[in-house]
Amino acid sequence: MDAFSQQVFAGIATGSIYASVALALVMIYQTTHHVNFAQGEMAMFSTFIAWTMIQAGLPYWWAFAATVAISFVLGAAIELLIMRRLKNSPVLAWVVVSIGLLVVFHSLAGWIFDYNIKSFPSPFPSVAGFGVTYLSAHDLGAIGVTFVMLALLFVFFRFTPLGLAMRACAQNPVSSRLVGIRVGWILALGWGLAGALGAIGGMMVAPVVYLDPHMMSGVLIYAFAAALLGGIDSPLGAVLGGFIVGVLENLIGTYAIGTELKLSVALVLIVAVLTVRPSGLLGKVHVVRV
Amino acid sequence: MASDYESVAAVILPAGSSVAAKAPSSLRSRAALAALLIAACALPFVLQNYHIFQATMVLVYAVALLGLNLLTGYNGQISLGHGAFYAIGAYAAAILMDRFGVPYWLSVPAAGACCLAVGFLFGLPALKLEGLYLALATFALGMALPQLLKYKHLEAWTGGVGGLVLTKPEAPFALPLDPDQWLYLFVLAVTVLMFVVARNLLHGSVGRAMIAIRDQAMAAETMGINNALCKSLTFGVSAMYTGVAGALGAIVVQFVAPESFTIFLSITLLVGVVVGGLASIPGALYGAVFIQFIPNIAEKISKAAPWAIYGVILIALMFVMPTGVAGAIRAVRARFA
Amino acid sequence: MAVLLEVKDLHAVYGLTRVINGVSFALEDGAITALLGANGAGKTTTLRALCAMVKTRGSISLAGQRIDAKSTEDIVRMGVAHVPDGRGTFVNLTTEENLRLGAYTRRDRTGVAADLERIYDYFPRLKERRRQQAGTLSGGEQQMLAISRALMLRPRLLLLDEPSFGLAPLVVLEIFRIMRRINETDRVSILLVEQNAALALDLADTAYLLETGAVVLSGTADEIRRNDGVRQAYLGC
Numbered sequence: 001m002d003a004f005s006q007q008v009f010a011g012i013a014t015g016s017i018y019a020s021v022a023l024a025l026v027m028i029y030q031t032t033h034h035v036n037f038a039q040g041e042m043a044m045f046s047t048f049i050a051w052t053m054i055q056a057g058l059p060y061w062w063a064f065a066a067t068v069a070i071s072f073v074l075g076a077a078i079e080l081l082i083m084r085r086l087k088n089s090p091v092l093a094w095v096v097v098s099i100g101l102l103v104v105f106h107s108l109a110g111w112i113f114d115y116n117i118k119s120f121p122s123p124f125p126s127v128a129g130f131g132v133t134y135l136s137a138h139d140l141g142a143i144g145v146t147f148v149m150l151a152l153l154f155v156f157f158r159f160t161p162l163g164l165a166m167r168a169c170a171q172n173p174v175s176s177r178l179v180g181i182r183v184g185w186i187l188a189l190g191w192g193l194a195g196a197l198g199a200i201g202g203m204m205v206a207p208v209v210y211l212d213p214h215m216m217s218g219v220l221i222y223a224f225a226a227a228l229l230g231g232i233d234s235p236l237g238a239v240l241g242g243f244i245v246g247v248l249e250n251l252i253g254t255y256a257i258g259t260e261l262k263l264s265v266a267l268v269l270i271v272a273v274l275t276v277r278p279s280g281l282l283g284k285v286h287v288v289r290v
Numbered sequence: 291m292a293s294d295y296e297s298v299a300a301v302i303l304p305a306g307s308s309v310a311a312k313a314p315s316s317l318r319s320r321a322a323l324a325a326l327l328i329a330a331c332a333l334p335f336v337l338q339n340y341h342i343f344q345a346t347m348v349l350v351y352a353v354a355l356l357g358l359n360l361l362t363g364y365n366g367q368i369s370l371g372h373g374a375f376y377a378i379g380a381y382a383a384a385i386l387m388d389r390f391g392v393p394y395w396l397s398v399p400a401a402g403a404c405c406l407a408v409g410f411l412f413g414l415p416a417l418k419l420e421g422l423y424l425a426l427a428t429f430a431l432g433m434a435l436p437q438l439l440k441y442k443h444l445e446a447w448t449g450g451v452g453g454l455v456l457t458k459p460e461a462p463f464a465l466p467l468d469p470d471q472w473l474y475l476f477v478l479a480v481t482v483l484m485f486v487v488a489r490n491l492l493h494g495s496v497g498r499a500m501i502a503i504r505d506q507a508m509a510a511e512t513m514g515i516n517n518a519l520c521k522s523l524t525f526g527v528s529a530m531y532t533g534v535a536g537a538l539g540a541i542v543v544q545f546v547a548p549e550s551f552t553i554f555l556s557i558t559l560l561v562g563v564v565v566g567g568l569a570s571i572p573g574a575l576y577g578a579v580f581i582q583f584i585p586n587i588a589e590k591i592s593k594a595a596p597w598a599i600y601g602v603i604l605i606a607l608m609f610v611m612p613t614g615v616a617g618a619i620r621a622v623r624a625r626f627a
Numbered sequence: 628m629a630v631l632l633e634v635k636d637l638h639a640v641y642g643l644t645r646v647i648n649g650v651s652f653a654l655e656d657g658a659i660t661a662l663l664g665a666n667g668a669g670k671t672t673t674l675r676a677l678c679a680m681v682k683t684r685g686s687i688s689l690a691g692q693r694i695d696a697k698s699t700e701d702i703v704r705m706g707v708a709h710v711p712d713g714r715g716t717f718v719n720l721t722t723e724e725n726l727r728l729g730a731y732t733r734r735d736r737t738g739v740a741a742d743l744e745r746i747y748d749y750f751p752r753l754k755e756r757r758r759q760q761a762g763t764l765s766g767g768e769q770q771m772l773a774i775s776r777a778l779m780l781r782p783r784l785l786l787l788d789e790p791s792f793g794l795a796p797l798v799v800l801e802i803f804r805i806m807r808r809i810n811e812t813d814r815v816s817i818l819l820v821e822q823n824a825a826l827a828l829d830l831a832d833t834a835y836l837l838e839t840g841a842v843v844l845s846g847t848a849d850e851i852r853r854n855d856g857v858r859q860a861y862l863g864c
Contacts, residue, residue: 035422037370037429085609091421092368093608096564099370099557100604107598161731168717168728175715178678179776180703180732217553221430228426260441263434270430274423275415 007250013139015246016146017208020201021216021223022230022238023149024194029232030157030170031190032083034094038101040220043198044213045105046071047206048113050199051120060123064203068196075195076188083191084184109213120206142204146239149197153235166190170233218263222249225266228273231283240282245269330478334471342470343542344582349474349481350539351578355562356488356571357531363568364492365524366504367416368425371432372532373555377439379405379533380540380551384454385447387541394459394541398480401537402530409529413522432556439548453547456540477538484531489571491527500524501569532559554597561600564607567616576615629690631656631784631816632677637685639669639676646672648840649685654784654833656690659810659817661827661848663861664837670820671712673837674786677818678702678709689784704732708777712788712820714769718762722753725761725772729779739779746775749805767798774802778809785809785817791826799823803830824861828852836861 021043028036036042046067053063078101086093124141135143157163169176169186176183201223202216209215226245230237245266252265273280334342358372382401386392392400412431416424438444440451448454461472491497499520502510511517540546558581566577588596611618632654639647647669654660662670676683679699687695694702703709708729717725726746730739747754750771756764761772770790777785787806791799807830809815821827828834834851836844844851851857 035426037425082605089608089612091425092362092568093612095368095370095422095425096560097605097608099560100601100608103557103597103601103604105601107596107601111598161727164720164724164728165731167720167724171719172715172717174680175711175717176728177680177699178703178709178711178715179728179780180700181728182700217433221433224426224430228423261434261437263430263437267427267430267434271415271427274419274427278418278423 003254007254008247009135010139011247011250012243013135013143013246014208014250015226015243016139016143017201017205017219017242018222018226018245019146019239019242020149020204021198021219022226022242023146023153023235024197024201025223025227026232026235026238027153027190027194027197029227030235031166031187031194033170034091035098035224035232036101036191036194037095037098037220038105039194039198040216040223041102041105041109042071042075042195043202044211044216045109046074046195046199047120047202047211047215048109050203051118051206051211052113054121060121064123067199067203071195071199072192073195075198076192078195079188079191080184084187106213113213115213118211120203120211122207138207145200145204146242149200150235150239157235162186162189221263221266221270222246225269225273227280228270228278229280231280234280234282237280237282241280327482331475334468334474339468339470342468342474346470346474346477346542347539348575348578348582349477350535350542351559351562351581352535352574353481353484353538354532354535354559355566355574355577356484357528357533357535358559358563359566359568359570359574360488360492360500360531361524361528362563363570363573364497364504365500365521365528366421367521367525368421369428369528369556370425370560371428371430371435371553371556372528372559373551373553373557374428374431374435375405375409375529375532376536376539376555376559377435377546377551378408378529379536380546381439381448381454381536382533383537384456384540384546387456388449388454389447395476398534398537398541402534405533405536406526406530409533410522410526412529413525416525417518417521429553429556432553436548436552439551449547451548453545453550456544456546458544459541473542477542480534480538484534485571485574488531492571496520496523557600561604563614564604565614567614567618570614570616570620572619573614573616580615629656630654631690632818633686633688634673634677635686635688637673637676637683637687639672639681639683641672641681646681646840647676647683650837650840650842652835652842652845654816654818656783657810657814657816658832659806659819659830661831661834662818662820662837663824663827663834663851663857664822665861666822667839668837669840670837671788672840674709674711674788674818674820677786678707703780706780706783707786708780708782708784709786710773710777710788710790712792714773716761716764716769716772718760720761721758722761722764722772723757725776726753726779729776732780738781742779742781746778749808750775767794767802770794770798770802771805774806778813778815781813782815785815787817787819789820789822791821791823799826806830824857828862 021039024039025035028034049070050063050067053066054060082097086097122138124137157167165176165181166186166189169181169183173183205219206215222245226241227238229244230239230241249262249265253262333345337345354376358369361367361369379401382404383397386397386400387394416427419427439448442450458469459473460469461467465472499510499515502513502515503517503520507517562577562581565580566575567573584599585596588599630653635651637647637650638645650673662673664670672681675681677687679697679702683695685695686693689705689707694705717728726743730742733739752768753771753775756768761769764772774790790802803826806817810817819827819831828848828851831848834846834848835842836851836857844854844857
């Protein structure tokens with residue numbers, strides 16, 4: 001297994017993390033046409049909640065499930081209590097509140113759980129099996145989890161009435177009400193799902209990068225880049241984008257400019273995508289007849 | 291002309307936000323401004339050294355906020371990465387002073403020119419980005435810059451993680467002033483100059499073009515405004531202002547290091563603009579006072595508190611007082627007019 | 628014939644402007660009723676008021692049940708389908724997805740599938756474009772789509788806001804022909820808001836004339852058509 005392929009596989013592994021967070025971003029975007037800048041910090045906060053439960057002795061998968069449920073409720077609550085009141089506000093208000101949430105979650109995590117780095121367990125066995133040596137079991141597991149989430153989401157959006165309703169709400173809340181969709185519940189559902197997805201992403205990344213309040217800040221940027229690259233309204237695109245960004249990051253880091261400028265790479269990628277093809281690789285190019 | 295923008299803006303903007311920079315027309319407000327200026331000049335002779343430092347930083351932040359406000363308040367382009375321009379201005383000045391021996395008073399306009407160029411260049415691809423996407427891109431910029439500043443291949447210039455240390459300038463011509471006092475007056479002069487330039491800019495056709503683009507971009511284009519050029523220029527000028535502030539800040543603090551210019555600086559600037567009031571020149575001053583003094587107070591409560599408080603304030607403001615302090619003052623004035 | 632919808636002394640405001648000023652009317656079950664009037668008379672607002680999309684005062688009853696305090700989503704579930712002005716198409720979804728959304732509140736899957744086929748019978752053009760992004764349909768096709776989406780609800784009452792707006796005359800005739808067919812075959816009551824009085828009076832059984840938020844004239848379509856004032860102001864003859 002030569003070094004290049006190794007880097008590619010390592011990139012795919014980290015890419016799966018970006019994909020999870022990107023999925024959460026796409027979820028919120030699909031529901032509300034807004035981006036949640038606090039997504040990363042919420043995911044980090046959820047991971048701390050999981051950590052607390054595991055420290056208290058709860059078996060991993062119980063803590064996992066409970067955290068996903070709590071994160072769902074937390075996300076829905078934020079929509080119901082805060083974002084709902086911004087329905088008719090300009091974009092700037094949304095952005096500002098979203099940033100405000102970022103800051104609040106970050107500080108709360110630091111205050112409640114302190115800034116010391118903690119280790120977070122992985123649910124996957126220490127050896128990958130299948131004779132795979134270039135990816136750890138955790139990497140494989142994380143990739144698997146990402147694909148499962150993606151599959152579930154895809155089925156949800158494409159084939160269920162509720163998923164269709166969510167897409168409808170994002171585009172046209174007024175028409176949605178006119179076909180009987182309870183828009184308020186749909187929005188809460190979207191935020192709840194995003195919270196859950198982010199939590200899963202956080203719990204997958206924590207064993208690798210260790211848990212502290214700064215864990216997700218870099219990941220968020222990559223997730224943005226991934227979501228944009230894949231198409232901000234396409235779950236499949238988010239996953240594809242995640243893997244591409246992961247691999248690119250690794251390859252460029254190893255072979256070109258070194259690992260310290262990774263965020264700059266993400267930045268260039270974001271600007272490039274937004275300039276050249278804002279709908280991303282798989283997003284629908286939306287045609288509007290004037 | 292102005293009334294067309296106003297009627298359009300009245301539909302789009304939340305009630306109370308300023309449509310055009312209002313000229314202080316009455317004699318009373320000119321007198322008030324003069325009094326303010328005299329008080330500002332007298333300040334360094336009345337305060338202790340540390341307080342002079344704080345007052346100087348308020349002025350520095352005011353210039354930075356004015357820059358961000360030009361872009362976001364008057365031109366409607368959201369930037370979550372203005373800390374990056376502050377950093378570029380700071381480092382430009384520091385490198386010129388430290389590595390090339392350029393005198394401090396020359397490094398400030400040089401840093402401004404540098405940021406003008408960088409801002410304009412960033413503004414060009416950013417043209418295509420609306421609201422949310424621009425916020426995203428600038429957020430990435432704000433996060434990426436500290437890494438760039440720490441980059442080992444640039445260390446010869448930037449001083450890497452340790453940054454650069456600068457010396458405090460002495461008063462020129464052997465004036466009988468403390469370095470702190472002199473620095474304050476120097477910064478005050480630059481600040482007044484920047485505010486005057488901004489006011490003239492906003493009152494002229496450029497300012498009206500900026501506001502027109504913010505309120506109704508398509509209509510602005512059909513009226514003959516070159517949207518692309520105007521938006522990029524606004525980005526450049528906005529970056530220049532914040533860069534000048536960064537340069538001044540570097541001189542005042544006598545130190546630049548990557549850790550001072552994280553995304554939280556960009557967020558702080560955003561808080562300042564929102565608290566002070568969008569599309570308001572005096573708002574820059576109110577916001578500057580806020581971001582200079584509130585952290586000190588909050589830190590006495592708890593270490594994590596400043597940011598939690600900022601966050602809660604940001605959220606609360608959007609519901610309670612979206613037009614900031616300036617907007618509230620305007621509303622009160624209107625009530626009692 | 629039974630009364631399906633009864634509106635008594637309806638008032639509605641947009642901000643500080645009083646748009647509807649004490650409007651009263653009644654729709655018969657199975658009939659087509661037209662709401663006429665010039666721009667700004669309050670016709671669209673009346674339809675919106677029926678669906679609780681604006682704040683109102685006054686009484687609205689559907690089949691004897693008060694609905695003025697209910698939410699839009701609940702009113703829809705009672706069988707009221709509203710085709711808004713501007714059509715309200717979900718432009719980024721496909722034609723078929725738009726249609727399925729019309730049936731969102733229904734539980735009978737076989738009924739929905741059957742209705743979908745019937746819609747495609749009425750509007751073969753929609754069937755051709757079923758997987759196409761709805762925003763790329765022409766104006767006339769989007770109007771057909773909007774009406775079809777409403778029909779997918781199997782509504783008791785269909786509210787149509789300016790269906791002829793921006794459409795070529797031939798397309799409008801086709802749409803109005805189909806509306807008559809729907810009314811006769813499926814027994815759907817229709818409340819039609821139209822600026823084009825001639826067309827509306829051709830289709831409708833009864834009509835109400837609104838001026839600045841109040842009903843100034845009412846009667847059968849024939850009566851209204853022969854009224855001199857209406858002929859001069861709205862029919863141009």
